[in-house]
Amino acid sequence: xxxxxxxxxxxxxxxxxxxxxxxxxxxxxxxxxxxxxGEIHALLGENGAGKSTLVKILYGVIEPSAGEILWEGRxxxxxxxxxxxxxxxxxxxxxxxxxxxxxxxENIAVALSEEWSLSSVRGRLGEISRTYGLALDADRxxxxxxxxxxxxxxxxxxxxxxxxxxxxxxxxxxxxPQEAERLFETLDKLxxxxxxxxxxxHKLEEVRRLCRRATILRAGRVVATIDPRERSAKEIAxxxxxxxxxxxxxxxxxxxxxxxxxxxxxxxxxxxxHGQALTDIDLVAHAGxxxxxxxxxxxxxxxxxxxxxxxxxxxxxDAVVIAGQACGNMGIDARRRLGAAFVPEERLGHAAAPTHxxxxxxxxxxxxxxxxxxGFILLxxxxxxxxxxxRGFDVRTPENDPPxxxxxxxxxxxxxxxxEIIRRPRLLVVDQPTWGVDAGAARLIRQALVDLAREGxxxxxxxxxxxELFEIADRMAVIHQGRMSPLKPTAQWTKEAVGLExxxxxxxxxxxxAV
Amino acid sequence: MTTFEAILLTIVTAxxxxxxxxxxxxxxxxxxxxxxxxEGMMAMGAACSxxxxxxxxxxxxxVFTGILAGALxxxxxxxxxxxxxxxxxGSGLALTIFGLGLSGLIGAPFVGARRDPxxxxxxxxxxxxxxFGRLFFGQDLFVYASIALTIVVALYLVRTRSGLRLxxxxxxxxxxxxxxxxxxxxxFLAIIFGGACAGLAGAYLALxxxxxxxxxMIAGRGWIxxxxxxxxxxxxxxxxxxxxxxxxxxxxxxxxxxxxxxxPSQLLSAxxxxxxxxxxxxxxxxxxxxxxxxxSLGAPxxxxx
Numbered sequence: 036x037x038x039x040x041x042x043x044x045x046x047x048x049x050x051x052x053x054x055x056x057x058x059x060x061x062x063x064x065x066x067x068x069x070x071x072x073g074e075i076h077a078l079l080g081e082n083g084a085g086k087s088t089l090v091k092i093l094y095g096v097i098e099p100s101a102g103e104i105l106w107e108g109r110x111x112x113x114x115x116x117x118x119x120x121x122x123x124x125x126x127x128x129x130x131x132x133x134x135x136x137x138x139x140x141e142n143i144a145v146a147l148s149e150e151w152s153l154s155s156v157r158g159r160l161g162e163i164s165r166t167y168g169l170a171l172d173a174d175r176x177x178x179x180x181x182x183x184x185x186x187x188x189x190x191x192x193x194x195x196x197x198x199x200x201x202x203x204x205x206x207x208x209x210x211x212p213q214e215a216e217r218l219f220e221t222l223d224k225l226x227x228x229x230x231x232x233x234x235x236x237h238k239l240e241e242v243r244r245l246c247r248r249a250t251i252l253r254a255g256r257v258v259a260t261i262d263p264r265e266r267s268a269k270e271i272a273x274x275x276x277x278x279x280x281x282x283x284x285x286x287x288x289x290x291x292x293x294x295x296x297x298x299x300x301x302x303x304x305x306x307x308x309h310g311q312a313l314t315d316i317d318l319v320a321h322a323g324x325x326x327x328x329x330x331x332x333x334x335x336x337x338x339x340x341x342x343x344x345x346x347x348x349x350x351x352x353d354a355v356v357i358a359g360q361a362c363g364n365m366g367i368d369a370r371r372r373l374g375a376a377f378v379p380e381e382r383l384g385h386a387a388a389p390t391h392x393x394x395x396x397x398x399x400x401x402x403x404x405x406x407x408x409x410g411f412i413l414l415x416x417x418x419x420x421x422x423x424x425x426r427g428f429d430v431r432t433p434e435n436d437p438p439x440x441x442x443x444x445x446x447x448x449x450x451x452x453x454x455e456i457i458r459r460p461r462l463l464v465v466d467q468p469t470w471g472v473d474a475g476a477a478r479l480i481r482q483a484l485v486d487l488a489r490e491g492x493x494x495x496x497x498x499x500x501x502x503e504l505f506e507i508a509d510r511m512a513v514i515h516q517g518r519m520s521p522l523k524p525t526a527q528w529t530k531e532a533v534g535l536e537x538x539x540x541x542x543x544x545x546x547x548x549a550v
Numbered sequence: 551m552t553t554f555e556a557i558l559l560t561i562v563t564a565x566x567x568x569x570x571x572x573x574x575x576x577x578x579x580x581x582x583x584x585x586x587x588x589e590g591m592m593a594m595g596a597a598c599s600x601x602x603x604x605x606x607x608x609x610x611x612x613v614f615t616g617i618l619a620g621a622l623x624x625x626x627x628x629x630x631x632x633x634x635x636x637x638x639x640g641s642g643l644a645l646t647i648f649g650l651g652l653s654g655l656i657g658a659p660f661v662g663a664r665r666d667p668x669x670x671x672x673x674x675x676x677x678x679x680x681x682f683g684r685l686f687f688g689q690d691l692f693v694y695a696s697i698a699l700t701i702v703v704a705l706y707l708v709r710t711r712s713g714l715r716l717x718x719x720x721x722x723x724x725x726x727x728x729x730x731x732x733x734x735x736x737x738f739l740a741i742i743f744g745g746a747c748a749g750l751a752g753a754y755l756a757l758x759x760x761x762x763x764x765x766x767m768i769a770g771r772g773w774i775x776x777x778x779x780x781x782x783x784x785x786x787x788x789x790x791x792x793x794x795x796x797x798x799x800x801x802x803x804x805x806x807x808x809x810x811x812x813x814p815s816q817l818l819s820a821x822x823x824x825x826x827x828x829x830x831x832x833x834x835x836x837x838x839x840x841x842x843x844x845x846s847l848g849a850p851x852x853x854x855x
Binding site (some may be wrong): 095115146 | 703711714715717718721722724726727728730731844852
């Protein structure tokens, strides 16, 4: 696996035989990787392939069980992020390592060494912002910022330390397409200045746009190192997944007349300290269709889900109408009785009780007659129900009827969605159905959602994953700062138009929607 | 000295130990550690300081012993919650029970002993001013120290790099660890500081406030200090306000009881608590967006390595 980039000296950093074991699980298994100065190197792989573990080892956050790291040809041991930064490594985390209550300048200063005063941080912040086009206001508190702005803080924080190698972990997962393009321009400029970049992603298009070399991980091992521009997306996907990924089958939508969900002029104050208010939301879902709601995280998706499910009730009953019944003031169980079903974003702790067995977890949404009688749980019925969900949705369990926390993310998500679909709901509302789920499970879940709609139910999918919505939604809308764009057939949307709505640009232009 | 002056002076004496203990707990909580052992650490501070002061006939030595006792109790707590990542609520409650018991044992030989009053620091001329002279310029060293402590803690948290790191660790210990901040070292020092303050507050109670030792003399002040931190939304200046409101209400209700207005004494005893809650509630409402608790408060930290 000799690097094909011509360079006289040793690589900037080289990993040799890196392994990391967690109990029975080998998260990294003998990984070799070399990065040249000024190179943008992609690290590709599915969720759970071991990408995050590998970069955490490189950044000194976790310790490898075996293997060595060479920095410019010299063996080094990186025992902490402080040592990593001293070597010249910078890292932009997937889930930002920011402090919500602190200001931008404070967030940057806290990571820097002693010689930086708060005022010198401000000075350099302005400089770096201008050079790389990363606009930031030093005195804003982080909780008021968008995901794109938050990521800029992380990047500026790294750049202030003049890194030789910048690591970015899934940087575009929270960005709009336009914000992502701006990020790519910044990265191109950085690489041209000689900074090496390790770019971690599972999105092929970005990798082909940015990188000349990509190392592909699967199940903790390196399966190939390739030039991503010379291979087709399909080939690379097959390398990542280890098998061909099928496409979602969907007949043309046959929209029935039945209007199963009608939300009109729904407004709600924010629930918590940093919550998002909902303003004048309209949404209609018919029998037989999948309605997709796109948006950058934190723009009111959780609030909308809570309002639809009845976790928070609206003041007016007619704000939410399910299957012809005004139920804005009803709780979640009353709405279930109308034939609705709900799958929240957080699977462990919200959709399922972590320490309860799968059979006990069926009770959460099947409280009606099937699994309990006069207040007593029908244990056998619950077990049979759990069994049929496990079989019907290909849930891989480590033991018979395990506690929910023992399932992997993908398997638990299949169980949770299966638990709702098996009730044959007339309306299903799902928040982030495939977040952090491997490709196989994601495909199964999407297919199940489409199938449910084709059988005559209405399905509302709230998702940050634009590719997912374009794949399964019949009609789409975008939520931005608690306001909803018009709901249009998916064919009439382009990614650019969705991106503009996600940033609120289209709404700011007085409803002139770019198509 | 007029009655008015005397009342003002007793208010200061009643408020000072609350302020000192609460300021220590505030620093610990801003670093993300909830230490419910304040009552026990104060009891140990009181017992040990009184024992040392009587034995060596030195108030100064007594004060240092009290501080040391509080810090030692806190280091025990730190070992359990940082070293073994034990539940902070349970560990803190255990520390209180342990401290109350052990202080009774240490203090037993000294029941009945008395200390002379600590001489106030008087500024010539100024302390003789009518009404407020003694209030501002004739207090003992502890009172000035408690005010200085508040100012230093407030400036430390907002203006210094070290204070910024402490707040970061309390806000989100996962992020702080990922950035390479020494989460456990910072928390250890914050817990020790909290213990030292609780010990000092206990020493004040035994050496200045009552000038004797008796088991149960802390009388829930540790819990009040804890509550003050919460109601003051983790802000030093508000803790100062809260401590003095509580002190004032305590003294005034005692006078009201003595005057026999026909209000049940139990009701009057509850007034300081109600007044403090009400005042701090109004304060936080007026400020609009109140800051919540530090994000990682009470959560055990286990570095993932």
